[in-house]
Amino acid sequence: MHPLDMMKVYGRVAEIYRLRLGEAISAYGEAMRGAAGAFAGAARPQTPEEAWRDTVSYTFDAMQRGLIFWDTMRQRGNNWIAHEKAGKPPLLAFDYEMIADARAFERPCNYALVRILPPEGVVLDPQQRPFLIIDPRAGHGPGIGGFKKDSEVGFALKAGHAVYMVIFFPEPVPGQTLADVSLAESEFLRIVRARHPATDKPVVMGNCQGGWAAMMVAALDPENVGPVVVNGAPMSYWAGNDAENPMRYAGGVLGGSWTALLASDLGGGVFDGAFLVDNFEYLNPANTYFTKYYSLYEKIDTEPPRFLEFERWWGGYFLMNRAEIKWIVENLFVGNKLAAGKAEWAPGKSFDLKAVRSPIIVFASLGDNITPPQQAINWVADIYPTTQALKDAGQVIVGLMHDSVGHLGIFVSGAIARREHAQIVDLIDYVESLPPGLYGMTIEEDHSGPEPKYDVTLTERRVEDIDWLQKYGRRDEIPFEVVANVSQSTSRVYETFVHPLLSAVITPEMGRALRAVHPLRMARWGLSDLNPALKALAPMADFARSQRTPRNEAGAHVAAERFAAAAVTAGWDLYRRLRDATVETEFFRLYGTFAMLDPDLTAPVAPALVEQPPAEVEAALAAVRDGGFADAAVRIALLAQKRGNGERRLSTLKRIRELVGEDVGLVALSADAAQAIVRRQALIVDHAPDLALDTLPSLLKTPQERARIIDLLDRLGAHIAFGDPVAAFGGEVRDRLVAADAPRSATITAFPTLAAERAG
Structure with missing residues (x-):
């Protein structure tokens, strides 16, 4: 790169840094003005008697709150110790039974398959496909x-689905790898499918790290996977925006x-999940060090449970083998190899996300700073650069x-579960009937x-x-x-x-001893009954x-207390904004310089070559006249959708x-x-809409079938308002089918090739 161009880039980076510093200071000033305004609005003149009563009641309340607060912290420590002694079992609100333990597999790992037992009053439908939920192993249990x-x-249970979960134990099996984990999860999938032979393939749902684990299982064993749901799951690890996603710079x-x-070597060959939790807490120091504790103090009578x-x-920290965290960091967090098809699970064998043929539902949030939506969805464009490529691959x-x-709200919020997750479960039965494409x-x-x-409304989008x-x-x-x-060089x-x-x-x-004195653990066992100084706290x-x-x-x-709390929070937020702006700026100054010096990285991107249509497209067009009643009905529905507004309502479906x-006939x-028909x-x-309409009568081989399809169109039109364009198309279909029963003076020539159709 020319030195002058480099100077321009540096100038732009410096300008963004200056703007971010100004925004941080402005946000701090606004927060302080808001806190001061709230304090001024709450303060009012008091008589000496009122001031005395206020002081006395506040002092006694503060003493009581302090005792209850520290006793809650003591209970937290005791709970942590009890959970450790119990072996850190899954913290589920449901009973469960063990189905398979991967520690006994040929390639063992510390994973297991459990079946969730439906609570009283919940009846499962044996015709409904099962769910397999994969929870994240990202520091916590x-x-x-x-x-x-x-x-x-x-909500999966309420909808009548049998539910299975992939759980894991606190300590890895010595020598286990990420490949062992993926192969075990694939075996769990086959076990679930074998237990429900009369249903469609299981839904695989993954949360956060469990999301990319679910995608890897779907890539390894696409024949046994039904719809895949990935919630808050990072898949494109370099993606994000400046001033929004600070965690993406951690590797650099x-x-x-x-x-x-x-960290693994200091743990005696084991990586401590507490370090991953440290990364999460790093993102929001105000909440980590103050806000969550002040919220407990302020709502001390209701918040402790x-x-x-x-x-x-x-506080349940789980461990990984050195080989596991090494693979994750090098292939995912730093290497970003999964979407590129370069993440190997064995020599010469990579996870190929193009092999996933099942529909995929991606749930992300603009408020998620751990897995920003760019990281959750950009992999789609990495694999399918155009909308047509996605459709031709047959992917939904x-x-x-x-x-x-x-x-965390994506997974644990009751409001999100009642709204988003319940609708995802409701959509599962219909997502496989969607034509290939990207939908919002x-x-x-x-x-x-x-x-x-x-x-639910589904609207077609473009990659x-x-x-x-x-x-x-x-x-x-x-x-x-x-x-x-x-990273490769330093490693x-x-x-x-x-x-x-x-x-x-x-x-x-020695590794176990070092883990025991990790600050996150010390904060728990140090404030527990193991501490003799807290012996008298419980009765008090x-x-x-x-x-x-009261x-x-x-x-x-109270007004002064809330003002002080707001000031502390604003101070921590100011620190976070200044820290993130500085880290981000130095990241781009350092690595941006090296990038600009590499002509391979800064060269203009060549226009993508137009790919030849895949064999599946050619085969479909060659068989444009082949099929039966179900094919004809589906074709009419897809042609009608093209005349509509591009939206599909779940209630209408x-x-x-x-x-x-x-x-x-599709339901049967x-x-x-x-x-396959869809x-x-x-x-x-998609490729030949006019020809699809012209050859429609070929699929309905008898007058009875044509009359039957017209009857279905009339039935739908009488009960559902599709809009004028779709209604007009229904009339067009009727006319063509009626005309097909009349003698025809000419026949449609056979469709020769896709190239000839496009040329015409």
Whole structure:
């Protein structure tokens, strides 16, 4: 790159940094002004008697709150110790039974398959396909998918589905690898399918890290996987936007994967999940060090049960083998190899996401700073560069985007479970009947009755428009290529000179001792009954609970407390914004410089070559006159959809199935057979819509069949308002079918080739 161009880039980076510093200071000033305004609004003149009563009530309340607060922290520590002694079982709100333990497999690993037992009053439908839910192994233990009754597990059970979960144990089997884990999860999938032979293939749902695990299982064993649901799952690891997604710079700031290797060596060959939890807590220091504790203090009479429930899961740190974290960091977080098809599970064998043929539902949130939506969805454009490529591959991808919920809220929020996850479960029975393409999923609410009612709208989107999530058209991902190269170099140096020394010195026993004094663990066992200084705390806190003295919530002291809390939070937020801006700027200054010096990285991207249509497209068009009644009905539906507004409402799809589903014949077929018909007819309609309409009578071989399809169209038109364009198309179909029964003076010539059709 020319030096002048480099100076321009540096100038732009410096300008963005200056703007971010100004925004950070402005946000701090606004927060402080808001806090001061709230304090001024709450403060009012008091008589000496009122001031005295306010001071006394506040002082006694503060003493009681303090006792109860610290006793809650003591209970947190005791819960942590009890959970450790119990072997850290899954924190599920449901009972379960063990089905298979992968520790006994030929290639053992610390995973197991359990069946969720339906609670009292929930009846499962043996005709409904089962769900297999994979929870994340990202520092914490399993259970997040069924943490509450209103959860992914809960709503799948309510809908009549049998539910299985992939859980894991605290310590890995010595020598296990990520390949062993993926192969075990594939075996779990086959076990689930064998237990439900009369149903369609299982739904595989993955949360966060479990999302990419689910995709890898679907790539390994596509023949046994039904629809795949990935919730808040990072798949395109370099993606994101400046000032929004600070975690994506961690690999570059730390110099690559060698830090994970160092942590593993200090653990005696085992990586401590507490380090991953540290990464999460790093993102929001205000919440980590103050806000969640002040929220507990402020709502001390109601908050402890919720606080303790969540902290039991948050404080359960699970371990990984060195080989596992090495593969994850090098292939995913730093290397970003999964979407590129370069993440190998065995020599010469890679996870190929193009092999996944099942529909995929992606749930992400604009408020998620751990897995931003760019990381959740950009892999689609990496694999299928155009909408036509996605359709020709026969793939269905549905994207659901929330406006604001954070990462953990995607999995544990009861409101999200009742709205988003319940609708995803409802959509499962219909997603396989969608023609290939990319769809945006929106959820509409109706609050006119005592209970909210929901409806789902699916709108066709273009792969080319995924770029709307990006500020710079993904050009800011170029420096991450440099990070990957630097990581390879630093890792080789580490493995050559440091690893042999540490592995000879640090024993597994020393690793356990070092884990015990990790700050996150010390914060728990240090504030527990193991601490003799807290012996008298429990009875004093119980006495405080029984003698609660309410404070004046509108008093000056409470107003001052809330002002101080807001000031502390604003200070931490200012620190976070300044820190993130500085880290991001230095990242681009360092790695951006190396990227600009590499002509291969900065060269203009050559226009993509137009790919030849795949054999499946040619085969479908060659068989444009082949098929039967179900093929004809599907073709008419797809042609009608082209005349419509590109939207599909789930309530309408349900009504169509109710009115004509049995007559069309797809319902009686297996999901694979029905999906094959939809895919074949979608290819024909997409590539040659006029020919698809002209040859429609060829699929309806008798006057009785043509009359029958007209009857179905009349039945649908009488009960569903499709709109004028679709209604007009129905009349056009009727005219062609009626004309097909009359003598024809000419016949349609056979369709020779796709090239000839396009030339015409």
